[in-house]
Amino acid sequence: MKEFIRHLKEFLKDHVRDYAMFIALFAIMAVFAALSGGDFLSPVNISNLVDQTGYIAVLAIGETLIIVIRHIDLSVGFLSGFLGAIAAILMQFYHFSALSAIIIVLGLGTLAGLLNGSLVTYLRIPAFVATLAGWLAYRGALLLATKGSGTIIITNKTFNAIGNGFIPDLPFISNILPNYHKLTLLVGIVAAVLIVYFSLKNRDQQIKRGFDVLPLDIFLIELLFIDALLLYITFILAAHRGISWTLVIMIITTVIYSFITNRTVLGRHIYAVGGNPEAAALSGINVKKITLIVFASMGFLSGLSGILFASRLQSATTTAGTLFELYAIAGAYIGGVSAAGGVGKVINSLIGAFVMSTLTNGMNLLGVDISLQYIILGIVLAAAVIFDVATRSKER
Numbered sequence: 001m002k003e004f005i006r007h008l009k010e011f012l013k014d015h016v017r018d019y020a021m022f023i024a025l026f027a028i029m030a031v032f033a034a035l036s037g038g039d040f041l042s043p044v045n046i047s048n049l050v051d052q053t054g055y056i057a058v059l060a061i062g063e064t065l066i067i068v069i070r071h072i073d074l075s076v077g078f079l080s081g082f083l084g085a086i087a088a089i090l091m092q093f094y095h096f097s098a099l100s101a102i103i104i105v106l107g108l109g110t111l112a113g114l115l116n117g118s119l120v121t122y123l124r125i126p127a128f129v130a131t132l133a134g135w136l137a138y139r140g141a142l143l144l145a146t147k148g149s150g151t152i153i154i155t156n157k158t159f160n161a162i163g164n165g166f167i168p169d170l171p172f173i174s175n176i177l178p179n180y181h182k183l184t185l186l187v188g189i190v191a192a193v194l195i196v197y198f199s200l201k202n203r204d205q206q207i208k209r210g211f212d213v214l215p216l217d218i219f220l221i222e223l224l225f226i227d228a229l230l231l232y233i234t235f236i237l238a239a240h241r242g243i244s245w246t247l248v249i250m251i252i253t254t255v256i257y258s259f260i261t262n263r264t265v266l267g268r269h270i271y272a273v274g275g276n277p278e279a280a281a282l283s284g285i286n287v288k289k290i291t292l293i294v295f296a297s298m299g300f301l302s303g304l305s306g307i308l309f310a311s312r313l314q315s316a317t318t319t320a321g322t323l324f325e326l327y328a329i330a331g332a333y334i335g336g337v338s339a340a341g342g343v344g345k346v347i348n349s350l351i352g353a354f355v356m357s358t359l360t361n362g363m364n365l366l367g368v369d370i371s372l373q374y375i376i377l378g379i380v381l382a383a384a385v386i387f388d389v390a391t392r393s394k395e396r
Helices: 002-014 016-035 043-068 076-092 098-121 127-145 157-164 182-208 216-238 245-263 265-275 277-282 287-313 324-334 346-366 370-395
Strands: 151-153 315-317
Touching: 016 346, 043 076, 043 157, 043 216, 043 245, 043 265, 043 287, 043 324, 043 346, 076 098, 076 127, 076 151, 076 287, 076 315, 076 324, 098 127, 098 157, 098 287, 157 245, 157 287, 182 216, 245 265, 245 287, 245 346, 265 277, 265 287, 277 287, 287 315, 324 346, 324 370, 346 370
Parallel strands: none
Antiparallel strands: 151 315
């Protein structure tokens, strides 16, 4: 027992930055569950919470990489809203298919990101100023796009299913667990098994290569916690309508960006540029190219965010994109990305986005006044940055 306590203390000390927001999220959810009499954890509310987080989560992932390379992008909110309006216009007025509209919007978002990146890299305009100019321009463009009707109703069922639809169930076993979405249960169970398999395999490979690994007791507890959480969420979602397409998009985006940042040369170069741009340039890394790629990625994700939001509302509105950039930046900082650059994980920023959405969802459920909501969100963001500064100073 003493050995386990020692291992646990060492683990928490060495990984405090990585797990602090996970603990904070669970604490927040527990508080809201208690105050709402359990309504917060109802299948319907959890499903809504996931879908409400989607369009902010993809932006938070993009902002993570932007902040990692020591920049900021303020234009993403209204760029998201504007691109959502473009999708609506293409489908409603020019009769584009949902797929064609989505491809065009994602392409335009990427070009918008390249424009921001070019202003920063080649004209050496500070990212704050360049993207603030974009914030103003896209705000005006959104107003122009929706000037005629104010709100553009989207009637394309395929497009609207992205933000409101769920994966289909397995019809041939409808008699088994009739109150649950069977495919969701199957996906969750398979995912839990795969996590165990690959975690054990990765640990075994690290041991063979002589790398330091977690003590076996801590490793098993961590693995048990992850699987238990995954299965719990799986059963909650299955008790409603299952896994939404928004969640599928979030998971795919997170997996792709986690792979890029952790397993590729591009990812290593991004963190190298963020850690020390001068040293990265001297080592042969093309800093300008990396900056352009990261900003282009941010533009692409802005387009994806606009699609998710417009699809969820089934319309494009004049206020679409309002405060999106601030929630995304807050999600990234709450998730542990460092203001000094070079530090930040995609999965943690996803959790940071869920912290913001959970706070908003829970406070709305309890009927908290909107003025107090903004104050509480501000306090949480400030606390996250203070925590970042405090942990970095201890590491030094």
